[in-house]
Amino acid sequence: MTSSPPRVRFAPSPTGYLHVGGARTALFNWLYARKTRGTFVLRIEDTDQERSTEEHTRIILDGLSWLGLNWDEGPLFQGESVTRHRNDALRLLGNNQAYRCFCTKEELEAQRKAAPKGSDTFKYDRRCDRLSDEEVSARLARGMPFAIRFRMPLEDIAWEDAVHGPIAFHGRDLDDLIILRSDQTPIYNLAVVSDDIAMRITHVIRGDDHISNTPKQIALYRALGAEPPVFAHVPMILGPDGKKLSKRHGATAVGDYQDLGILPAAMRNFLALLGWAPGGDREILTQEELIDLFSLDGIQGKPAVFDLTKLEWMNGQYLSLLPPGELIEPVARELERMGVGFPSRDDLLPYLEAVRARSRTILDVARQVAVRLDPARAELDEKGHNLIGKMGEGYAKSLRIAIETLAAIPEEQWDSERILVSLKERIAAEGMKLGDLLQPIRVALTGSTVSEPVNELVAVIGRETVLRKLIADS
RNA sequence: GGCCCCAUCGUCUAACGGUCAGGACACCACUCUUUCAAGGUGGUAAUACGGGUUCGAUUCCCGUUGGGGUCACCA
Numbered sequence: 199m200t201s202s203p204p205r206v207r208f209a210p211s212p213t214g215y216l217h218v219g220g221a222r223t224a225l226f227n228w229l230y231a232r233k234t235r236g237t238f239v240l241r242i243e244d245t246d247q248e249r250s251t252e253e254h255t256r257i258i259l260d261g262l263s264w265l266g267l268n269w270d271e272g273p274l275f276q277g278e279s280v281t282r283h284r285n286d287a288l289r290l291l292g293n294n295q296a297y298r299c300f301c302t303k304e305e306l307e308a309q310r311k312a313a314p315k316g317s318d319t320f321k322y323d324r325r326c327d328r329l330s331d332e333e334v335s336a337r338l339a340r341g342m343p344f345a346i347r348f349r350m351p352l353e354d355i356a357w358e359d360a361v362h363g364p365i366a367f368h369g370r371d372l373d374d375l376i377i378l379r380s381d382q383t384p385i386y387n388l389a390v391v392s393d394d395i396a397m398r399i400t401h402v403i404r405g406d407d408h409i410s411n412t413p414k415q416i417a418l419y420r421a422l423g424a425e426p427p428v429f430a431h432v433p434m435i436l437g438p439d440g441k442k443l444s445k446r447h448g449a450t451a452v453g454d455y456q457d458l459g460i461l462p463a464a465m466r467n468f469l470a471l472l473g474w475a476p477g478g479d480r481e482i483l484t485q486e487e488l489i490d491l492f493s494l495d496g497i498q499g500k501p502a503v504f505d506l507t508k509l510e511w512m513n514g515q516y517l518s519l520l521p522p523g524e525l526i527e528p529v530a531r532e533l534e535r536m537g538v539g540f541p542s543r544d545d546l547l548p549y550l551e552a553v554r555a556r557s558r559t560i561l562d563v564a565r566q567v568a569v570r571l572d573p574a575r576a577e578l579d580e581k582g583h584n585l586i587g588k589m590g591e592g593y594a595k596s597l598r599i600a601i602e603t604l605a606a607i608p609e610e611q612w613d614s615e616r617i618l619v620s621l622k623e624r625i626a627a628e629g630m631k632l633g634d635l636l637q638p639i640r641v642a643l644t645g646s647t648v649s650e651p652v653n654e655l656v657a658v659i660g661r662e663t664v665l666r667k668l669i670a671d672s
Numbered sequence: 673g674g675c676c677c678c679a680u681c682g683u684c685u686a687a688c689g690g691u692c693a694g695g696a697c698a699c700c701a702c703u704c705u706u707u708c709a710a711g712g713u714g715g716u717a718a719u720a721c722g723g724g725u726u727c728g729a730u731u732c733c734c735g736u737u738g739g740g741g742u743c744a745c746c747a
Contacts, residue, residue: 209747210747211747248746299745301745307744310744318675319673319675320674347745366676367675367676368675371675371743372675376744376745381745385745385746385747386746386747405741406676406677406678406742408741409676409741410676410741410743411742434740434741440740468684471684471685472684478686479694479696481684481695481697499677499678500677501677501739502684503682505697507697507698508697509697510697512697556708556710618707621707622706632706633707633708636707639707640708646708647709649708651705651706652707653706653707655708
């Protein structure tokens with residue numbers, strides 16, 4: 199069997215932002231294409247003129263690029279192919295595989311309402327399919343508008359889904375669907391099939407929510423004389439409450455995570471592991487490993503809950519692997535956005551090195567750098583607050599001792615080694631415990647009980663600034 | 673409600689009839705560190721339920737329950 203390389207597509211409609219679910223679908227398509235040396239096509243489904251905007255198209259393209267999901271063909275716009283869609287519909291009409299439906303939207307609505315309120319789903323009763331040729335001609339002569347309706351075959355429709363295995367629908371449950379509106383514009387299910395045939399798509403990897411469209415589309419493929427592709431239906435992504443992920447869960451757009459300071463490589467890794475696993479214990483995988491290990495049958499059949507905490511953990515892993523130099527630019531931009539002044543981009547490096555290991559996102563890094571540049575920005579967190587409460591008088595006393603000790607170090611000798619030595623000597627002389635002197639300094643300088651070693655913290659902030667802040671707090 | 677999909681720790685998952693049901697996040701302890709994290713070590717924690725099939729079921733079949741999706745001249 200000679201098989202040509204697969205052709206897959208990602209086909210978002212530009213009616214909203216690029217959501218994580220869509221991003222993951224795109225990622226799976228991309229991984230499959232790269233794995234099989236196939237072609238990844240990007241198609242923008244903009245047939246809904248009302249809701250589609252160029253702004254959304256741009257955001258989707260930017261999101262894909264940010265994730266590193268480059269496409270080989272496109273972006274193609276579905277709207278540019280309406281003539282072909284229409285011709286396909288007309289062809290089915292000519293074949294007698296479709297018929298004119300003169301029912302108006304209102305009439306259909308009424309029929310739906312009148313349908314027995316019971317067990318079954320409403321199905322169109324095919325009244326227009328029973329119209330005599332004379333009646334049809336008469337209505338056409340009167341200029342009555344009509345839609346084109348596909349005559350759904352009676353037989354059951356089944357396929358072998360690449361993630362779910364065999365799926366079957368009963369022919370009796372399938373409705374005659376409209377494929378061309380009365381204004382001659384195509385309906386989604388026709389446009390998709392027409393485009394996928396024209397683009398020679400071999401594997402349709404898309405969301406689970408399309409399962410119920412699939413039997414209709416398979417029927418259309420057959421009616422159009424084309425072989426249906428392989429279908430792979432990827433389960434949905436859920437919020438922490440088990441409901442479909444949506445705006446009320448907070449950040450759902452790819453851009454939101456970009457703003458949070460998530461690195462694209464971490465996002466890609468995390469998304470790949472949501473609903474897919476390479477088998478074994480692998481968690482952190484490079485792009486190459488992802489491509490190498492990817493396969494459709496490793497995709498989970500059940501929906502997955504999006505766990506932001508794990509994403510942040512994973513981002514922290516990527517952050518610590520990144521050469522600090524690569525953090526300069528994104529952090530500098532974030533600082534500028536925050537309105538924090540700094541001497542130059544190169545001067546940021548020592549701060550980044552100090553702070554990086556304790557950060558999970560770029561935003562974390564920037565916030566901590568900002569505090570080191572200007573300790574006046576420090577805000578007490580809960581643990582810091584507790585510490586001050588617990589120490590009572592001792593807090594201010596420790597700060598006074600710290601001030602005396604540090605003030606005695608001349609500017610020329612202000613380095614982390616010297617600071618450590620001075621602090622230790624003083625601690626010994628006072629008979630204090632190490633933490634009793636160091637923790638108050640840390641809290642006063644950062645607002646938090648977590649930071650790099652105190653001597654390094656003090657060194658990086660600088661003599662004058664440290665003393666000023668400690669005096670202000672004591 | 674009809675139709676379709678699904679069901680392993682709180683979450684993401686491994687296991688393709690025989691494992692003390694493994695890993696990761698989170699959580700807890702311990703450890704390392706002259707101080708914080710990180711790291712290291714250990715721990716708590718799962719096969720929804722009921723029937724089959726089988727010498728043996730997380731795994732195969734049926735049912736129940738639960739969750740998700742979908743039912744437009746939207747995509």
